[in-house]
Amino acid sequence: MSRLDTRYDNYSPAAQRRCVMDRSLFLARLMGPTFVAIALGMLINLGMYESIIAEALHTGIVFYLSGLLSLLAGLAIVNLHNRWQVDWRVIITVMGWLMTVGGIMRIVLPQFAVAVGSTIYGGRASTIVAAMIVGALGAFLSFKGYVQRA
Numbered sequence: 001m002s003r004l005d006t007r008y009d010n011y012s013p014a015a016q017r018r019c020v021m022d023r024s025l026f027l028a029r030l031m032g033p034t035f036v037a038i039a040l041g042m043l044i045n046l047g048m049y050e051s052i053i054a055e056a057l058h059t060g061i062v063f064y065l066s067g068l069l070s071l072l073a074g075l076a077i078v079n080l081h082n083r084w085q086v087d088w089r090v091i092i093t094v095m096g097w098l099m100t101v102g103g104i105m106r107i108v109l110p111q112f113a114v115a116v117g118s119t120i121y122g123g124r125a126s127t128i129v130a131a132m133i134v135g136a137l138g139a140f141l142s143f144k145g146y147v148q149r150a
Contacts, residue, residue: 023081024089028145031095035138042131046124049131053121057114067106067113074099088144091137 042049056062077096083089105113121127 024083024092025145027077027081027092028141031092032138032140032142032145035134036142037138039131039135039138042127042134046127050121050124050127053117053127057117057121063106063110063114067103067110069103070099071103071107074101074103088140091141095137 056066074096077092078100081089081092081096083093102113105116121130
């Protein structure tokens, strides 16, 4: 049985739970440290990140590519982990859907996506708040993926 096999109808309920948890831990171990690194980068290099965000909010190839990458990553997560349990694993599913929708918006409705991004990243305080949220989410996923087993 492949650990990432999505066709597990013939597996025992215990094997099905193990497959889902393996995927959850795998994605938490990928997403958690990545989010922590992004948050630390934003907080340590605040001025530079504000410039990067301002530049990225102009429609162009970078904006399009960020939408494409977000869409691909989101679809990968949703196809691998579309679980709506009432526990910590739902965060991974929600993040996958947010990435998918965000990618679609940047590709299909770039002006709307720029308006939303400009509202969210309106100044230094909002960049700090965004970094804190991303960092907290990353720390939580890292804890679940690397420290706590269940």
